Amino acid sequence: MISKSELLGNLRSAMEILRKQPALLELPDEILAFGDLHGDFKTLKRSDTIRDELGLPAVFLGDFVDRGRQQVETLNGLAERISGDPRSIFLVRGNHEDFDICSRYGFFDELRKHYNIDHVLPEISEFFRNLPMAARMKREAFFVHGGIPAVDHPYDIGKIVKGKNPIRKPELVQLVFNDPVESQRQVWSKNNAPKGFFSNSRGPSLYTFDEDAAKEFCEKNEIRYIVRAHVAIVDGYAKYNRYVYSVFSSSSGVYDRFRPGFALIRKGEEPELYRIKEYIKKKKNK
Numbered sequence: 066m067i068s069k070s071e072l073l074g075n076l077r078s079a080m081e082i083l084r085k086q087p088a089l090l091e092l093p094d095e096i097l098a099f100g101d102l103h104g105d106f107k108t109l110k111r112s113d114t115i116r117d118e119l120g121l122p123a124v125f126l127g128d129f130v131d132r133g134r135q136q137v138e139t140l141n142g143l144a145e146r147i148s149g150d151p152r153s154i155f156l157v158r159g160n161h162e163d164f165d166i167c168s169r170y171g172f173f174d175e176l177r178k179h180y181n182i183d184h185v186l187p188e189i190s191e192f193f194r195n196l197p198m199a200a201r202m203k204r205e206a207f208f209v210h211g212g213i214p215a216v217d218h219p220y221d222i223g224k225i226v227k228g229k230n231p232i233r234k235p236e237l238v239q240l241v242f243n244d245p246v247e248s249q250r251q252v253w254s255k256n257n258a259p260k261g262f263f264s265n266s267r268g269p270s271l272y273t274f275d276e277d278a279a280k281e282f283c284e285k286n287e288i289r290y291i292v293r294a295h296v297a298i299v300d301g302y303a304k305y306n307r308y309v310y311s312v313f314s315s316s317s318g319v320y321d322r323f324r325p326g327f328a329l330i331r332k333g334e335e336p337e338l339y340r341i342k343e344y345i346k347k348k349k350n351k
């Protein structure tokens with residue numbers, strides 16, 4: 066297991082980087098995007114292989130902890146990587162990087178097994194609070210854990226700020242929690258919700274959004290599409306509509322049978338979606 070001093074050291078070094086980063090990260094024109102890791106340290110290591118192979122940086126779209134088997138290793142590994150080379154790894158906050166959530170879904174239990182939890186929580190909280198809430202590839206894509214907020218729709222991503230721990234600001238909560246919805250699905254409109262937003266079974270103050278809402282958001286923010294995570298997808302990725310792509314990158318714990326995916330995003334081209342193990346195998350056989 067990782068020692069307390071190693072964990073705290075890596076978190077503190079990473080925080081030096083995160084503190085200087087804006088709430089909305091500006092990404093380079095070519096990048097790999099990974100979804101929820103949920104304690105899947107093996108997938109994090111496989112992502113190193115893919116980054117090395119392609120010589121590209123990667124953005125991780127939140128939910129690093131909870132549920133999986135190696136949550137501390139995953140958080141520590143991300144902190145170590147970002148402090149080692151902040152131009153090759155970018156982090157975006159998920160709804161599980163929040164003490165209201167990760168005190169209930171496994172992370173606090175894992176911490177208690179290995180440490181005096183009071184000695185590590187302050188650094189972890191600071192790490193969470195300094196994480197960017199979203200990222201953008203200019204004139205191309207918006208990257209976020211959950212989805213677009215119904216607040217002030219079409220929402221201006223220039224307004225994004227970093228969140229406290231726990232996250233409280235409604236539009237920030239919605240960035241990490243909202244979901245796209247397929248238009249065929251039966252959904253309920255909510256009172257006062259902007260057109261294109263519907264109820265979300267995850268909670269009363271959360272929304273789903275359809276293709277029209279996504280289109281208006283993209284036009285307002287001068288991007289072509291949204292890359293997000295948050296939904297567990299057995300096959301690793303999904304295209305919801307012309308404007309929304311989803312990636313999921315965990316096969317740990319409850320996601321044992323899942324096939325983790327990632328996206329290769331290049332400015333001016335359509336996103337390429339892959340499953341991590343198949344991608345690595347194919348490259349090996351070449």
Ligand SMILES: [Mn+2]
Binds near residue numbers: 159296
């Ligand atoms: Mn999530």
